Amino acid sequence: MEETSRPAAAALRRPRPLKGVHPGRRTLVVIPAKDEAANLPSLLTEVARFHPLGEVLVVDDGSRDETSRIAGRLGCRVLRHCFNLGYGSTLLTGYHYALQHDYRYLVQIDGDGQHPPAAIEALLAPLIAGEADVVIGSRYLNGGNPETGRLRRLGALPLAWIASLWTGTRITDPTSGMQALRREAVLELCSDGFPDDFPDIDVLIHLHRKGFRLREIPVSMRPRRHGRSMHGGLRALYYFFRMAVCLLLLPVRRSSPYRRQRLSAAGS
Amino acid sequence: MLPSPSPLLQASVKIPVPSELPGRQRLVAILLALGILLTVLELVRQRKLREEYSALWLATAGFLLLLAIEYRVLLWITDLIGAVLPTSTLFFGGLVFLILLSLQFSVRLSRLTYRSRAQTRRIAFLEERIRKLEEGTDPAREEEGEDPRRDGA
Numbered sequence: 001m002e003e004t005s006r007p008a009a010a011a012l013r014r015p016r017p018l019k020g021v022h023p024g025r026r027t028l029v030v031i032p033a034k035d036e037a038a039n040l041p042s043l044l045t046e047v048a049r050f051h052p053l054g055e056v057l058v059v060d061d062g063s064r065d066e067t068s069r070i071a072g073r074l075g076c077r078v079l080r081h082c083f084n085l086g087y088g089s090t091l092l093t094g095y096h097y098a099l100q101h102d103y104r105y106l107v108q109i110d111g112d113g114q115h116p117p118a119a120i121e122a123l124l125a126p127l128i129a130g131e132a133d134v135v136i137g138s139r140y141l142n143g144g145n146p147e148t149g150r151l152r153r154l155g156a157l158p159l160a161w162i163a164s165l166w167t168g169t170r171i172t173d174p175t176s177g178m179q180a181l182r183r184e185a186v187l188e189l190c191s192d193g194f195p196d197d198f199p200d201i202d203v204l205i206h207l208h209r210k211g212f213r214l215r216e217i218p219v220s221m222r223p224r225r226h227g228r229s230m231h232g233g234l235r236a237l238y239y240f241f242r243m244a245v246c247l248l249l250l251p252v253r254r255s256s257p258y259r260r261q262r263l264s265a266a267g268s
Numbered sequence: 269m270l271p272s273p274s275p276l277l278q279a280s281v282k283i284p285v286p287s288e289l290p291g292r293q294r295l296v297a298i299l300l301a302l303g304i305l306l307t308v309l310e311l312v313r314q315r316k317l318r319e320e321y322s323a324l325w326l327a328t329a330g331f332l333l334l335l336a337i338e339y340r341v342l343l344w345i346t347d348l349i350g351a352v353l354p355t356s357t358l359f360f361g362g363l364v365f366l367i368l369l370s371l372q373f374s375v376r377l378s379r380l381t382y383r384s385r386a387q388t389r390r391i392a393f394l395e396e397r398i399r400k401l402e403e404g405t406d407p408a409r410e411e412e413g414e415d416p417r418r419d420g421a
Binding site for chain 2: 059077078079080081082083085089092093096097100196
């Protein structure tokens with residue numbers, strides 16, 4: 001807004017680059033991590049082979065271990081929640097960061113090392129080619145490894161059917177945390193429609209309803225090396241209940257009145 | 269065929285409804301209402317309770333006071349909602365009040381959750397910014413490195 005005739009001092013104080021001034025930024029890899037200090041070094045070394053670590057954002061969701069320090073020492077960008085906010089909120093923080101810093105594409109992979117960084121390129125390809133707006137890495141699509149977690153597969157199956165029917169796209173692994181999104185999709189999720197506890201097929205359906213094209217590609221996932229997964233136990237029950245409420249209300253849901261305040265607050 | 273009313277219900281119908289509240293009950297009700305009223309007012313005065321939350325409480329205390337003083341209002345409401353005994357009207361009223369209050373709390377809690385999450389996120393952004401500034405590698409400045417000089421020249 002302030003143009004070139006302003007004095008230098010004022011220009012120096014200008015808080016951040018205007019949109020469109022720096023088109024060079026392209027892809028941000030977002031890694032939500034909670035207590036993943038044991039997994040991070042090997043994961044980040046691997047990521048570095050496919051993506052510069054300077055363009056990797058580790059969002060530390062209130063870890064009690066050295067997660068954020070390790071990530072910072074390895075040269076990642078680090079955001080740290082002072083409380084544990086949950087997986088969805090952690091992703092959302094990454095989304096806001098990507099928007100603020102004008103990234104065109106965003107790849108999210110979990111901090112536990114289940115998602116192979118080698119697949120980052122494959123996830124990005126359909127985005128860059130303009131064939132899709134959201135790409136999901138599926139462990140069940142042909143080429144993936146269906147052996148991982150039979151029980152989990154059974155639980156995810158009905159959700160996968162619902163998502164496939166609703167979106168008209170074949171979706172086999174809707175709970176996959178390995179996704180790549182175009183900036184516009186990230187903006188949509190930040191403006192509204194992103195659940196900050198457990199994002200699931202409601203996110204995919206929401207994006208589909210807004211006209212974004214979904215695409216699944218096979219990714220072979222690995223068992224996690226250290227620590228415990230966040231799924232399981234009573235959580236799973238609550239999770240199904242939430243899903244049901246979400247899906248019932250999805251077609252008639254209004255945008256959140258609080259979300260708008262939050263977006264304007266975060267995007268200042 | 270409809271089942272006939274249970275003997276218990278039939279018996280309860282025959283319970284005589286007192287034409288006015290017994291003196292001790294009335295006293296207790298008035299004291300209770302006044303107690304709630306004064307406690308809420310005192311809490312608001314001490315700024316321990318926000319005015320916005322006091323409304324529902326004050327309304328309840330006021331209503332209770334009205335009922336205790338004017339028994340006919342209670343009878344009228346009992347008749348209105350189709351209850352048999354004035355006592356059930358009181359219980360029903362209490363229940364409705366509690367439901368409303370906890371619903372109000374849930375709504376407030378949802379809002380507070382949104383806000384605290386947004387704040388935690390904001391803090392994370394600011395901390396990162398501070399760290400970058402201390403290191404002298406503020407990304408915003410770095411990118412603009414060329415611009416200010418060009419502008420100033």
